[in-house]
Amino acid sequence: MREFIPPAARFIDLPAEFAMRRGGRLTGARIAYETFGRLTPERDNAVLILTGLSPDAHAASHPADTDPGWWEAMVGPGKPVDTDRWYVICLNSLGSCKGSTGPASLDPSTGEPYGPGFPDLSMEDIADAAAHTVRALGVDRAACVIGTSMGGMSSLSLLARHPDLARSHINICGAASALPFSIAIRSLQREAIRCDPQWNQGRYDDVNYPRRGMFTARKLGMMTYRSALEWDDRFGRARIAPEDRTDDDPFGHEFQVEGYLERHARRFAHRFDPNSYLCLSRCMDRFDLGESCGGSTDEALSRIRLEKALVIGVETDILFPLRQQQQIADGLAAGGTDVEFLAMDSPEGHDAFLIDTVRFGTPVSKFLTTL
Structure with missing residues (x-):
């Protein structure tokens, strides 16, 4: 068991006894993050990125780590998520092996990796850990939360559980619950x-x-x-x-x-x-925003209060099919959010947001310039 921590990763400690939704607690846990750009004195220009299952917090190159990041074409000066304007925070999910506490991390009670003894992980735990990290970085309300793939799930959980944490949301190839095929x-x-x-x-x-x-x-x-x-x-x-x-x-x-x-x-x-891999995969399967919020999925989405949202899906995506992004857009709109929904005609399927950045960059850039 090994962790794979980017050289420029920084860390925020979670509360001393971080309670997990399905039982158990983590002691001495942490979340790995990287930041890009500068936070304004008013602390009003933060953009939070929540990732899919496998990426780390190194979304883009910067002076402390010049290696290209997993979203290099999208994040940086003059790019769609423009770090000349935005203070971008990218987090590694709780339960991962890229710096945040997960099964490969040392259990302080034993001095050995948690391994299969890691507490039962939920998307709500990932969301709560992300919310704590953002606040610990001095951001009371982010301008936008961007979630891609699994990050689209954890973003919705975060927005539902921490309703004042963000003004707007970009959901890319995400879902409010897992479908049988996935x-x-x-x-x-x-x-x-x-x-x-x-x-x-x-x-x-x-x-x-x-x-x-x-x-x-x-x-x-x-x-x-x-x-x-x-x-x-x-x-x-x-x-x-x-x-x-x-x-x-x-x-x-x-x-x-x-x-x-x-x-x-x-x-x-x-x-x-x-x-x-096992923990995060099962966490995705179990996620249902409606169940988490004590109602239907559509009701839970309608209770999320945002000023604006951009929801993007891909017509060739078989893992998170387009109807799931349509459901997110309709649900948010039902609650009064000003929503733009885009169905991308891209041949790359679910991973299109990582590959077809020319097509994705324009609407993301346009949305962020309106905030």
């Missing part, structure tokens, strides 16, 4: 990890590590992050050249799409803790 895919991902003998009930190390389980989980994920249209256009039925084959297995990788999935899986498998 739950099924994530269930298979978790099964692949847990069925790897090296997982050892969550007690693995760098030598005995569930590589094959993580490879399979990541490949399943990649198949849902992109679209069949992109696979067709990018790979067709192109085969791997014989000299590039890595083994003589007659059932081994033959097509270029297989090689692509294998390369991505190998890069990811040793950059993310398997137990964190």
Whole structure:
């Protein structure tokens, strides 16, 4: 079990005894974050970014860490999330392995990693930890909360549980609850990890590590992050050249799409803790904003009070399909929020916001300039 902490990450301590929604407490927990730009004396220009399952807090390059960030094309001076104007705070989610306390972190009561003993994580816990962090940074009310993918879920939870924390919201490829197809895919991902003998009930190390389980989980994920249209256009039925084959297995990788999935899986498998993957994945499956707020999903969305919101979905997204973003937009509008809804015609599927930044950048930039 290892953590993968960006070199410029900074930390905010959570309350000494951080109570988890489903029981249990964390002692000595922390949240990793990075900031971009400057906070005004009035403290009114903060933009909070909540990420998907796997990114860290390093959204973009800056003097303390010049490596490109996971949203490099979107965050920075003169970019759609313009750090010449905005003070951007990007958080690593509670339960992750990128600096915030999670299963790979040391349990102060034992001196060993939490591993499978990490308390049952919920999206509400992630939201509460984010709210505490923002306030600890001196921001009482953010100008905007931006949530992408899983971050779209945690953003809605944050806005519902901390109603005065933000004036506006950008929800990109998010959802107010998990759908059966997404739950099924994530269930298979978790099964692949847990069925790897090296997982050892969550007690693995760098030598005995569930590589094959993580490879399979990541490949399943990649198949849902992109679209069949992109696979067709990018790979067709192109085969791997014989000299590039890595083994003589007659059932081994033959097509270029297989090689692509294998390369991505190998890069990811040793950059993310398997137990964190399990915790965050299950946390997404269990999230239902309506259940969390004691009513229906539409009612819960209508109770969120914002000045403005931009909700963006992608027509080719099969993991968080477009109707989920439409539900968010309709629900927020029912509560009086001035909402703009955009259905992007992008071939890249769920990951389009990471790839098709030219298409996404314009509406995000336009929305933020109106605040």
